[in-house]
Amino acid sequence: MQIGVLGNSDSWYVRELQRAGGELGHEVVRLEFPRIVAACGMQAVDDGGSQTTLGSLTLALSQGERGPDKSPSQDVDLTTFDAVIIRTMPPGSLEQVVYRMDVLARLEARGVTVLNSPKSVECAVDKYLTTAKLEAAGLPVPATVACENSDDALVAFERLGGDVVVKPIFGSEGRGILRVSDPDLALRTFRTLERLDAVLYLQRFVEHRGFDIRVLVLDGRVLGGMRRVSDGDFRTNVSREGRGEAHVVTDLEAEWALRAAAATGARFAGIDILYDHDGQGFVIEVNAVPGWRAFEKVTGMDVARVVIEAVVAHAARV
Numbered sequence: 308m309q310i311g312v313l314g315n316s317d318s319w320y321v322r323e324l325q326r327a328g329g330e331l332g333h334e335v336v337r338l339e340f341p342r343i344v345a346a347c348g349m350q351a352v353d354d355g356g357s358q359t360t361l362g363s364l365t366l367a368l369s370q371g372e373r374g375p376d377k378s379p380s381q382d383v384d385l386t387t388f389d390a391v392i393i394r395t396m397p398p399g400s401l402e403q404v405v406y407r408m409d410v411l412a413r414l415e416a417r418g419v420t421v422l423n424s425p426k427s428v429e430c431a432v433d434k435y436l437t438t439a440k441l442e443a444a445g446l447p448v449p450a451t452v453a454c455e456n457s458d459d460a461l462v463a464f465e466r467l468g469g470d471v472v473v474k475p476i477f478g479s480e481g482r483g484i485l486r487v488s489d490p491d492l493a494l495r496t497f498r499t500l501e502r503l504d505a506v507l508y509l510q511r512f513v514e515h516r517g518f519d520i521r522v523l524v525l526d527g528r529v530l531g532g533m534r535r536v537s538d539g540d541f542r543t544n545v546s547r548e549g550r551g552e553a554h555v556v557t558d559l560e561a562e563w564a565l566r567a568a569a570a571t572g573a574r575f576a577g578i579d580i581l582y583d584h585d586g587q588g589f590v591i592e593v594n595a596v597p598g599w600r601a602f603e604k605v606t607g608m609d610v611a612r613v614v615i616e617a618v619v620a621h622a623a624r625v
Contacts, residue, residue, distance in 0.1 A: 310615070311338045312325070314395050315394075318394060320600075343407070389619075390422065390622045391421050392614070393421070396428070423573045423575055424573075427574070431594060434508055434592070441571075441590050447590060451510045452466070460497040460500075460509060463507075467511040472509070475505070515581050515583055516583075516584060519534075521579055522564035523597060523610070525575045527565065533601065551604060564576075575617075576597060577597030577598070599611075
């Protein structure tokens with residue numbers, strides 16, 4: 308099969324997927340979101356023969372890459388791919404992000420397997436929507452308030468105990484997250500965010516044990532888990548210099564992880580679970596573009612191979 312991977316040129320994950328795909332006899336091509344060109348209602352495309360047209364939809368990529376040697380390829384028609392794996396969502400304007408999701412949805416409608424589906428990615432990248440869906444599914448989440456102005460945020464700050472974590476609605480790897488416990492600092496923070504036209508997303512700070520649990524899920528099964536330990540920082544992300552440790556997923560953690568993935572529609576997901584000092588657990592986040600580098604180190608699992616096998620099996624059924 309021919310599989311596209313939307314990822315950066317220096318991505319370890321892209322290289323791993325190319326390696327695993329090659330070992331299994333599949334061609335894995337690196338793709339880039341900013342180079343996608345979509346057209347509707349085109350009878351022909353004058354491009355020197357490098358682009359192709361399928362009905363009213365053309366999806367072409369300039370400067371894609373083929374094979375583990377990353378040699379440049381000609382533009383390719385993405386609708387001819389059997390599957391596309393999303394390994395990055397570059398920063399962009401609201402228009403750019405919506406457009407990318409539209410393109411992925413059209414690919415999916417053409418019968419291309421997309422991991423994860425655009426709908427699940429849209430959900431997972433939106434912290435408020437994810438939290439709302441997790442709560443609706445009966446999963447434990449931290450007390451959370453989202454609003455648009457600083458006065459409402461200050462009221463929420465007091466209601467949440469005067470110690471909150473302020474998060475960007477869109478974001479990952481712990482970037483842009485602040486802990487605020489001083490009322491004056493809270494007001495200045497909220498007014499700054501208000502002037503930036505940001506949504507103010509506040510969660511009650513969970514006094515945790517210095518670690519959280521990442522559970523990796525694929526197609527309704529738990530691949531495994533790891534403990535992410537932080538020394539001194541309330542953020543436990545490995546990308547924030549937390550460290551990964553082996554962890555045996557409990558039955559309850561597995562249940563929560565599978566329900567969380569189902570609630571967001573993600574086939575492949577990393578679910579983060581946090582425990583407070585009393586042992587109460589909370590489902591914090593669902594990541595629909597989960598990293599697995601640290602996970603692989605502590606589990607020994609060839610995750611790239613497992614992902615390729617799952618994508619191929621799904622594409623074969625479509």
